[in-house]
Amino acid sequence: MKIVGFSLEQGNKYFGRIDGARFFIGSRVPFEGGKGLMNIVGTAVQKYNRADFRSTYGFWADFIHPTAMAEGALYHTLNTYDRARFTFSFLQYAAHVPNGDFVTYVKALLQLPMASEYFPDLRIEDGRIVRIANEGIIILESDTSTERLLDYFNPSLREIEDTEVIQAAKLVHWAQNDPANRLAQVDIGIRHFQTKMVEYAARYALDGQPDTVCLVIADIRHQGRATSATILAALQSANPLKALLDIGEPRFHQRLLVLRREINRLIEEGILGTKKYSTAKKDFVNL
Structure with a gap:
C-alpha cells in the first residue's frame, strides 16, 4: 500500500x-x-x-x-x-x-x-x-x-x-x-469523444460536416461553455467555424486562443480540413 x-x-x-x-x-x-x-x-x-x-x-x-x-x-x-x-x-x-x-x-x-x-x-x-x-x-x-x-x-x-x-x-x-x-486515460478519452460524436451528430445534424466544425462542437460540449441553442445558431451562420470559435469570448479567451492555435496547426499539417463526419460510419471519412 x-x-x-x-x-x-x-x-x-x-x-x-x-x-x-x-x-x-x-x-x-x-x-x-x-x-x-x-x-x-x-x-x-x-x-x-x-x-x-x-x-x-x-x-x-x-x-x-x-x-x-x-x-x-x-x-x-x-x-x-x-x-x-x-x-x-x-x-x-x-x-x-x-x-x-x-x-x-x-x-x-x-x-x-x-x-x-x-x-x-x-x-x-x-x-x-x-x-x-x-x-x-x-x-x-x-x-x-x-x-x-x-x-x-x-x-x-x-x-x-x-x-x-x-x-x-x-x-x-x-x-x-x-x-x-x-x-487508460487516453483510451477512455478517445472512446468518450467517439461516443459523444454520435450523439452530437444526431443533435446538431452533423452528417457531412467538416472535422473542424465537429471538433469545436465537441470541445464546447466537453467544457460545457454553451447551450445547444447557441451551438445550433452558430451552425446556421455564414461562417459556422468562426461563429463556434467565438462562443465563450471573452470569458474563456485563453482557452480559445489555444484551441484556435492547435486547430490551425493541424490544418497546416494536413490533418484537419481533410475529413467529414459520417453518421452511417459513426466516424470521420475523407472529403
Missing part, C-alpha cells in the same frame, strides 16, 4: 512523498470563496503526445489534441476548486457527472495491477465503485449521483482537507509512474 506524506511549502504549494520520492501535488488556489488544488505544471514527456497513439486510434488521436491542449494535456492535470470538486487527467475528467468520464476512469484504474497499492479500500461491485469501510460496503456512485465519490476525493470546497491532498497525491503519483494509468 502506498503511504502518502505531504507538506505545504512556499506558502501555497503542496509536495508529496511516496516510496521515498518527492513530487509536486498542486498549488493552493482560492476560487469563489472556497479553496482547492491546481496542478498544471509538468514536462513535455508528461503531456499527451498524439503521435504516440496514431497507430492505435488513427485520426481520433489528433482529433482530441486541441481539447487536450486546452485542458492542460498533462496526465496529472488536477483541479479541485470548482463546482466539479475534483477533475483529473490530460482531458480533466470531472467527478461530479454520474456515469461520466471520471467515473469511467476510476473504474478502469481499479482494474489495473497497481489499484490495491493506491486505493486498497476501493473496488468495483455490480458495476459500481464501492468503498470497503469498517461499517461495510458503501456504494460511492450511481446513475443519478456521485456525491459519495466526491466526498471520498474532496470533502468540500470550503477548505483544502488532508483527504483531498492525499487522494490528489495518489492520482498524481500513479499517473506519473504507471504507463497503464496513462494508457
Whole structure:
C-alpha cells in the first residue's frame, strides 16, 4: 500500500512523498470563496503526445489534441476548486457527472495491477465503485449521483482537507509512474469523444460536416461553455467555424486562443480540413 506524506511549502504549494520520492501535488488556489488544488505544471514527456497513439486510434488521436491542449494535456492535470470538486487527467475528467468520464476512469484504474497499492479500500461491485469501510460496503456512485465519490476525493470546497491532498497525491503519483494509468486515460478519452460524436451528430445534424466544425462542437460540449441553442445558431451562420470559435469570448479567451492555435496547426499539417463526419460510419471519412 502506498503511504502518502505531504507538506505545504512556499506558502501555497503542496509536495508529496511516496516510496521515498518527492513530487509536486498542486498549488493552493482560492476560487469563489472556497479553496482547492491546481496542478498544471509538468514536462513535455508528461503531456499527451498524439503521435504516440496514431497507430492505435488513427485520426481520433489528433482529433482530441486541441481539447487536450486546452485542458492542460498533462496526465496529472488536477483541479479541485470548482463546482466539479475534483477533475483529473490530460482531458480533466470531472467527478461530479454520474456515469461520466471520471467515473469511467476510476473504474478502469481499479482494474489495473497497481489499484490495491493506491486505493486498497476501493473496488468495483455490480458495476459500481464501492468503498470497503469498517461499517461495510458503501456504494460511492450511481446513475443519478456521485456525491459519495466526491466526498471520498474532496470533502468540500470550503477548505483544502488532508483527504483531498492525499487522494490528489495518489492520482498524481500513479499517473506519473504507471504507463497503464496513462494508457487508460487516453483510451477512455478517445472512446468518450467517439461516443459523444454520435450523439452530437444526431443533435446538431452533423452528417457531412467538416472535422473542424465537429471538433469545436465537441470541445464546447466537453467544457460545457454553451447551450445547444447557441451551438445550433452558430451552425446556421455564414461562417459556422468562426461563429463556434467565438462562443465563450471573452470569458474563456485563453482557452480559445489555444484551441484556435492547435486547430490551425493541424490544418497546416494536413490533418484537419481533410475529413467529414459520417453518421452511417459513426466516424470521420475523407472529403
